[in-house]
Amino acid sequence: MKALQIHGPFDVRVDTVDDPKIEEARDAIIRVTSTAICGSDLHLYSGGLPQPRPMVIGHEFMGIVEEVGRGVGNLRVGDRVVVPFPVACGTCFFCNHALPGHCENSNPDHYGPEGGLLTQKGGAMFGYTDLYGGIDGGQAEYVRVPYADFGPRIIPDSLTDDQALFLTDIFPTGYSAIDWGEVNGGEIVAIFGAGPVGIMAAKSAWLRGAARVIIVDTQQYRLDKARQSANCETILWENMKDVVEQIRSMSEGRGADVCVEAVGFEPDRDLLDRAKAVINFEKGSVKTIEACMSAVRRGGIVSVVGVFPTPYDNFPIGQFFDKGFSIRGGQAPVHKHIDRLLDHVIKGQVKLDDIITHHLPLSEAPHGYDIFKNKKDNCVKVVLKP
Ligand code: NAD
Ligand code: ZN
Ligand code: ZN
Numbered sequence: 465m466k467a468l469q470i471h472g473p474f475d476v477r478v479d480t481v482d483d484p485k486i487e488e489a490r491d492a493i494i495r496v497t498s499t500a501i502c503g504s505d506l507h508l509y510s511g512g513l514p515q516p517r518p519m520v521i522g523h524e525f526m527g528i529v530e531e532v533g534r535g536v537g538n539l540r541v542g543d544r545v546v547v548p549f550p551v552a553c554g555t556c557f558f559c560n561h562a563l564p565g566h567c568e569n570s571n572p573d574h575y576g577p578e579g580g581l582l583t584q585k586g587g588a589m590f591g592y593t594d595l596y597g598g599i600d601g602g603q604a605e606y607v608r609v610p611y612a613d614f615g616p617r618i619i620p621d622s623l624t625d626d627q628a629l630f631l632t633d634i635f636p637t638g639y640s641a642i643d644w645g646e647v648n649g650g651e652i653v654a655i656f657g658a659g660p661v662g663i664m665a666a667k668s669a670w671l672r673g674a675a676r677v678i679i680v681d682t683q684q685y686r687l688d689k690a691r692q693s694a695n696c697e698t699i700l701w702e703n704m705k706d707v708v709e710q711i712r713s714m715s716e717g718r719g720a721d722v723c724v725e726a727v728g729f730e731p732d733r734d735l736l737d738r739a740k741a742v743i744n745f746e747k748g749s750v751k752t753i754e755a756c757m758s759a760v761r762r763g764g765i766v767s768v769v770g771v772f773p774t775p776y777d778n779f780p781i782g783q784f785f786d787k788g789f790s791i792r793g794g795q796a797p798v799h800k801h802i803d804r805l806l807d808h809v810i811k812g813q814v815k816l817d818d819i820i821t822h823h824l825p826l827s828e829a830p831h832g833y834d835i836f837k838n839k840k841d842n843c844v845k846v847v848l849k850p
Contacts, residue, residue: 467604473511484608489535492612499525521591523549525602545616548798554614565795626817637796638664645722649673657726666694723756728770768793
């Protein structure tokens with residue numbers, strides 16, 4: 465079959481690889497009909513999260529059930545499903561505590577309690593490095609889905625692929641940010657990053673009754689998209705100080721009730737910030753978390769869904785203590801929210817596909833990575849068709 469493999473930094477190729485096969489009783493094989501490129505894939509693409517051997521990547525996918533193992537009783541050949549990106553067994557301690565990203569069984573070679581730099585990671589994710597399970601991803605014609613009796617959700621025919629695809633990741637991820645932010649009605653929410661995840665967080669904030677939704681980005685065209693598709697107030701990031709001041713001025717000087725970090729460790733940044741990182745042996749930057757910590761009100765919540773893989777010096781722990789806010793975050797517990805969110809989509813209470821700017825055949829996936837990473841052609845979200 466054809467599948468997109470990562471070969472090294474900025475080197476992704478559509479290769480011919482072996483077709484996946486049923487390996488365990490609870491596996492299913494899915495014929496992929498739609499798959500998207502995620503901001504998390506860009507961390508692999510840039511080499512920020514290295515993957516030493518070629519690997520099929522991609523964790524946002526949906527398709528038709530082609531084959532099921534004998535332990536999968538809930539799916540039939542021909543069912544149309546979306547698949548949550550965390551690979552989770554459904555039976556361990558963490559799966560039983562609605563924390564599928566921390567599954568104790570899906571990543572046997574690299575799992576552990578430490579969560580360190582190169583050791584003891586969490587549960588597996590589709591197509592997301594050997595450290596996170598080494599399980600082939602879904603930017604491919606076919607994909608093997610472990611624990612298929614727990615993850616995949618059947619999608620009604622009334623929904624198109626584009627309407628349903630983002631239930632795999634970015635909608636539950638944006639929703640998790642807002643859920644961790646304890647948005648229950650009337651809050652001022654400020655979101656850093658108007659990429660697909662930030663925009664989904666904005667849509668989720670409205671669903672949960674926020675009073676104001678402000679979004680920040682370095683790219684004007686992304687802010688325009690956030691205004692059109694999620695009715696956000698927008699702030700163009702030129703420097704951190706001005707952004708924080710604007711958010712305070714929009715919240716009676718106090719700061720936002722909830723700040724969502726949806727940029728991650730590879731933000732746009734100036735030379736000084738880059739030099740500091742080199743001196744401190746740091747990869748990327750935490751400055752968007754620092755911006756959230758300044759822009760949040762005392763006693764508020766900073767909710768981090770952008771990816772941060774490494775340690776950082778000079779983390780403003782004193783500010784955290786003085787302001788007494790909470791910080792939450794991590795991989796989104798997709799399985800926890802997906803059914804409620806599918807219901808919102810079916811009822812038409814939220815529209816997800818209005819962020820898609822590009823549909824491309826899988827064969828053009830390398831071009832898709834280039835325009836998404838480098839913000840070309842006003843790219844916000846790429847959907848690939850195998
Ligand atoms: P993305 O890379 O397109 O979005 C990042 C956005 O941040 C871009 O619009 C970019 O212009 C903007 N940005 C860059 N520097 C900025 C700055 N200094 N201030 C404000 N905005 C800035 O991709 P995405 O798909 O939206 O993903 C965002 C983050 O969420 C990534 O780190 C991704 O890995 C992560 N993610 C996490 C989960 C999870 O489970 N926690 C799931 C999906 C994605
Ligand atoms: Zn993702
Ligand atoms: Zn588990």
